[in-house]
Amino acid sequence: MSPVECVRYRGMAFGQGAMLRPQVQLHTHRDDVFILDDQKYPDKLTMLKAARLIAKELGGEKVSFDDDNIEAHGHFEWSTSNTSARPVAIVTPKKVPMVPFGAGSSVEGNCSSPFSGICIDLSLMNKIVAFHEDDMDVVVEAGVNWVDLNNKIKSSGLFLPLDPSPSAHIGGMVATNCSGTNAMRYGTMKDWVVNLTVVLANGEIIKTRRRPRKTSAGYNLTTLFTGSEGTLGIITEITLKLAIIPQDFSVAIATFPTIKDAATAASRMMREGVPLAALELMDEIQMKLINQNGGAGGKLWAEKPTLFLKFSGTRRNIDENISRVKIISKSSKGIQFDSASTEKEMTNLWAARKEVLYANLAARPEGTQIWSTDVAVPLSRMAEIIGKFFLQDLILCWPFRLSSSVLGHVGDGNFHQIVMYNPDKPQEAEAVKRCVHNMMISALEMEGTVSGEHGIGMGKKQECLLEELGPGTIAVMKGLKRSLDPLWLLNPGKVFDEK
Amino acid sequence: MSPVECVRYRGMAFGQGAMLRPQVQLHTHRDDVFILDDQKYPDKLTMLKAARLIAKELGGEKVSFDDDNIEAHGHFEWSTSNTSARPVAIVTPKKVPMVPFGAGSSVEGNCSSPFSGICIDLSLMNKIVAFHEDDMDVVVEAGVNWVDLNNKIKSSGLFLPLDPSPSAHIGGMVATNCSGTNAMRYGTMKDWVVNLTVVLANGEIIKTRRRPRKTSAGYNLTTLFTGSEGTLGIITEITLKLAIIPQDFSVAIATFPTIKDAATAASRMMREGVPLAALELMDEIQMKLINQNGGAGGKLWAEKPTLFLKFSGTRRNIDENISRVKIISKSSKGIQFDSASTEKEMTNLWAARKEVLYANLAARPEGTQIWSTDVAVPLSRMAEIIGKFFLQDLILCWPFRLSSSVLGHVGDGNFHQIVMYNPDKPQEAEAVKRCVHNMMISALEMEGTVSGEHGIGMGKKQECLLEELGPGTIAVMKGLKRSLDPLWLLNPGKVFDEK
Structure with missing residues (x-):
């Protein structure tokens, strides 16, 4: 349509959606030419101005002023109803995540x-x-x-x-x-x-x-x-x-000669049904990092695999449960067992667990990052998967002298492995990546999960989640996603990919 | 296709799906005529026999031997590939729930x-x-x-x-x-x-x-x-x-002058965080039914609103919790409090709760059915909704002298109302229906649910679930249903309807 022709059609409004569409209802089968109501809509120049503003906002390539394109969006040969009016421009917004x-x-x-x-x-x-x-x-x-x-x-x-x-x-x-x-x-x-x-x-x-x-x-x-x-x-x-909020709390710690002994003691506490509020495991490397950072709770710690236990309930409950746990700990090769009886002792005894993340961040050699991952396995496989991690670590990360350690929510069969590496050194990054990947595979072989509590995000969607659940289950999840978000607008690139 | 022509084509197999489809791969653009491999598939008479057997099973109207219909399913004018072979019959199974x-x-x-x-x-x-x-x-x-x-x-x-x-x-x-x-x-x-x-x-x-x-x-x-x-x-x-399995169990019962007092005592036990294994409520009518049925646990019971409490853990825990509950019960106008110290006493004290369903079934007057329903509300509204039920019951069911009573899992804000009525008496049935419906509405007004534990099934799908969740939420659920079961084959008519 030429500019001269255009002047004749003044009445158009912005549509809600992707295209500026003419708001004209036609009741004729022919291409009638008529003047629209001047009062209702702005004139063509104003419309063009609006379209240029949109072009500026969305980026020029998403707004077309091309005559052929306008024609293709304005006249439909196969339609029984048509208008000779045309849009001033075609806006094609992309999907916005x-x-x-x-x-x-x-x-x-x-x-x-x-x-x-x-x-x-x-x-x-x-x-x-x-x-x-x-x-x-x-x-x-x-x-x-x-x-x-x-x-x-x-x-x-x-x-x-x-x-x-x-x-x-x-x-x-x-x-x-x-x-x-x-x-x-x-x-x-x-x-x-x-x-x-x-x-x-x-x-x-x-x-x-x-x-x-x-x-x-x-x-x-x-x-x-x-x-x-x-x-x-x-x-x-x-x-x-x-x-x-429970009436009372207390904490205790128990140290063991090996991580396997600690994991075994944890399993037994679970299996005997001692009502614990928390059951956490830190390996000797984590304990060492605490000491390197000046200790915690006003003291240095034994650099041994350590269980951190929380109890809650009434005072009598707690005392009874501490006694039960102490017996299990001793009979599982436990070296030392300390429980708190005052609030101050409690804070001090839990301090190493509380400060572990800061200790890790403080201990990072310059230029290194922390690769922290998270798997969970059935309860009885805890000791075994931690053992596998140390073996993997020995083979893959030890050659680069990377600091690797374990921090576990053992009461849930869930643990984190923490490796410090320099992302600018490709061999180190590759070693950590392989080590983490092998852990995922080990967790899956033990019928576990690639994510106990961190979710999938971008980090674990491809090989991990697909490997864990298989294509059939992922297809069902994708079906649910499409049902709720057919245009894949919400947080794309997470959990799994569209294609 | 005439019967004479048909004889020439002998090789067809049953397809997996809706139609008996020819298993022929053609590599020609013309309507070639050729004889299929006799060894591979049965002859036409055998195929017809099979189709007739299917017709007998599925019902005649789902199997067509009509020549025009067979032609319409056998030759496709717009297709570049065709065969002169035709199916012997068209089977159109309907969706089977x-x-x-x-x-x-x-x-x-x-x-x-x-x-x-x-x-x-x-x-x-x-x-x-x-x-x-x-x-x-x-x-x-x-x-x-x-x-x-x-x-x-x-x-x-x-x-x-x-x-x-x-x-x-x-x-x-x-x-x-x-x-x-x-x-x-x-x-x-x-x-x-x-x-x-x-x-x-x-x-x-x-x-x-x-x-x-x-x-x-x-x-x-x-x-x-x-x-x-x-x-x-x-x-x-x-x-x-x-x-x-907890080391030890015990039970206790507490009777109260009114159901409101009982519900208040239950709320206080919850709010003080006494670790109970169960907290059940039976009203005076339920207790009366037990007595009418000859009692339970070798005795007759006080016909008063009664809380049934279960405790589990170690002996010391249990004793401590029973003491706490006894104090709350007394300060909530409790009339009587009994706890068990032997296994036999435990069985006897819990007997009335255990036998309540049988007592209800035994007490049914001839020709009556039990309408048992199930709502749940936020904890603090328990006494209020039970009060509303008795008011509704008084207005709607009492004129017919129907037996109505309450049995509650009060620890979850969940209770059942049990009404006995004669389904052959339309006025009685209508009264119960209205009473139950009004209870649902009351539960929803209190931000509760129309089903605490029985599900929706056919009974509560229409007015109830829609009223509870609104059309937007139901639309999302239906979207998920369609994503997983587009033909609506699985348990249709439950939870919500297709249209």
């Missing part, structure tokens, strides 16, 4: 933006919406920090019993189904979510449930969104169950 | 066949596949009965801590996300499933996870299938976490 972002504390690239897009930072949605003390639940926005929450509700005697990174936001904790040292006693994030408010890819907002603690009404969307890493919807509000 | 069936103990029509179809009874899949004592888990087929399982593994000191109907099979328990009196301490079925083997609508078999107790790898398909009532797939094998 949306990446929900909490505190950014996840470790598998769960909130990275590999395809750029718009990162939706939910940190200003940080209100406690409603605290139902008598129902033992609380409604929070996604950006609430769990430590803040627990401080604010402390006087009620209730708390949220998860303990991931202290910086974590509850939205992200749900999105990655986090856990931590308390998972042994209290389970993982999924066990504390009553309902979720979720913004879907199409903009709709749903609530997965009402507010009963127990229900069997309809599909469990709550746990489907929990752990889906923002790929199925954006979690904006969460109702959480709360637990009663 | 598949209804998975466990023990049939569910109460909302969850395993009924409203559209007929094929009922898949899994009761012969009753093997314990693998018992991993040291991992504290067990792999079972869907048809294993939970009481049998617990008897078989008892000597290991482990058990599955759910307690639905004693006849229930584990497949059905997972499909309805069952619970029972132990849910307060141990959670519901979903909390004990490590992984599922599921046959999908398309015949594919998937496993939702491997065997770690804790994982955050990929979407939680395990809990999506749990509670989906056989509408998303048929659960054939289940890996279950097991719990340690």
Whole structure:
């Protein structure tokens, strides 16, 4: 269409979607020519101005002023209805990825933006919406920090019993189904979510449930969104169950000659059903790092594989459980057993476990990074997989003198391996990569999982998750993804890829 | 094609699917005529015989011998490849519903066949596949009965801590996300499933996870299938976490002047965090029914609202917890408090709770049925919703002198109301229906659920589930259903309807 012709058609409006479309209803079978209502829509020059502004915003290549292209979008030979009016321009926005972002504390690239897009930072949605003390639940926005929450509700005697990174936001904790040292006693994030408010890819907002603690009404969307890493919807509000803060706490530590002895003792404590609040393992290297960092709790530590135990309940319960654990520890070649009887002793005894991450960061040789990974296996295989890790480490990482160590939530069959390496040295990076990969394979051979608590993110999606679950199960997951996000707009490149 | 022509084409085989399709590969663009290999396929008469047998099985209207229809299914004018061979008949099977069936103990029509179809009874899949004592888990087929399982593994000191109907099979328990009196301490079925083997609508078999107790790898398909009532797939094998059988048990009962006092006492026990193994409530009518049935545990009972409490752990724990509960009970207007110190006393004290279902069945006047329903509300609303039930009952059921009573898993905010009515008396049936419906609405107004543990089945799908979750959430569930079962073949008519 020539510019001269164009002047005759003045009435067009921006459509909602991808194309500036003429708002004209025709009731003729011929290509009629008529003047549209001047009052209703701006003139052509204004429209062109608008289209140029859009071109500036979206990038020139997404807006076309080409006559042939305009014609192809404006006249349809096969149609019984046509208009001689034409759009001034064709806008073709691409799909824009949306990446929900909490505190950014996840470790598998769960909130990275590999395809750029718009990162939706939910940190200003940080209100406690409603605290139902008598129902033992609380409604929070996604950006609430769990430590803040627990401080604010402390006087009620209730708390949220998860303990991931202290910086974590509850939205992200749900999105990655986090856990931590308390998972042994209290389970993982999924066990504390009553309902979720979720913004879907199409903009709709749903609530997965009402507010009963127990229900069997309809599909469990709550746990489907929990752990889906923002790929199925954006979690904006969460109702959480709360637990009663136990009357009393205590801690104990037990050291062992070998990591195998420590893992065996841990297994026996589990199997005898001693009610522990936490059961953590640090190997001799981790203990050494603590000492290198000046110790913890005002003292230096035995550089031996060490179990850290937490107890909670009434004083009498705790004393009884400490006695039981002490006996098991002794009969499993335990070298030393210490339990706390005052608050100060408790803090000091737990200090090494508490400070382990800082000790690792402080101990890093210059230029090195930490590769921290996370697998879980059935309980009885704990000692075996740790043994395999040390063998792999000896073969692959030892030649480069890399510092490798183990930190385990042994009560869940879950442990982290931590290797320090220099990413600028390709051979080191390759050695760590192979070592981590071999651990995944070992975990799977033991019927375990490639991710106990960190999620899949970008880091573990390809070989790992596919190897763990097989193509049939992944196909079902992808089907669910397509059902909820057909254009693959939500956090693309995470968990699994589109093709 | 005439019969004479037909004789020339002898080689056809039954296809897998809807049509008897010729198994001929043509490499020509013309309608070639040729004789197929006599050895490979039966002759035309045999094929016709087969088609007639199919017609007999599926019903005549689903098999066509019509020449025009055969031609329409045999030659394609627009195709570059054709054959002159034709099928002997066209079979058009309709979609056949598949209804998975466990023990049939569910109460909302969850395993009924409203559209007929094929009922898949899994009761012969009753093997314990693998018992991993040291991992504290067990792999079972869907048809294993939970009481049998617990008897078989008892000597290991482990058990599955759910307690639905004693006849229930584990497949059905997972499909309805069952619970029972132990849910307060141990959670519901979903909390004990490590992984599922599921046959999908398309015949594919998937496993939702491997065997770690804790994982955050990929979407939680395990809990999506749990509670989906056989509408998303048929659960054939289940890996279950097991719990340690507590060293010791005890029970206690406490009677109160009013149901409100009993519910208040229950709330306080919860809120003070007394570790109870079960917290059950029976109203005065239920206690009366026990007495009418000759009592329980060798005695008649006070016809007052009664709390039944279970304790587990070590002897010292239990004694401590019984003391705490006794104090709360007394300060909540408790009339009487009894605890057991011997095994015999325990059995006797729990007898009334144990025999309540039998007492209800025995007490039914001739011609009446029991309408048992199940709602759950936030903990603090328990007393209020029970009050509402009695008011509704007074208005609607009392004019017909129907026996109505309450039996609650108060530790979960979940209770059952039991009304006896004569289904042949339309006014009685209508009164009960309205009473039950009003209870659902009350539960929803209190942010509760229309089903605490029985599922949706046919009974609660329409007004109830839709009212509870709203159209947006139901649309998401239907989207998931379509993604997994596009032809709506699995247990149709349950949870929600296709249109």
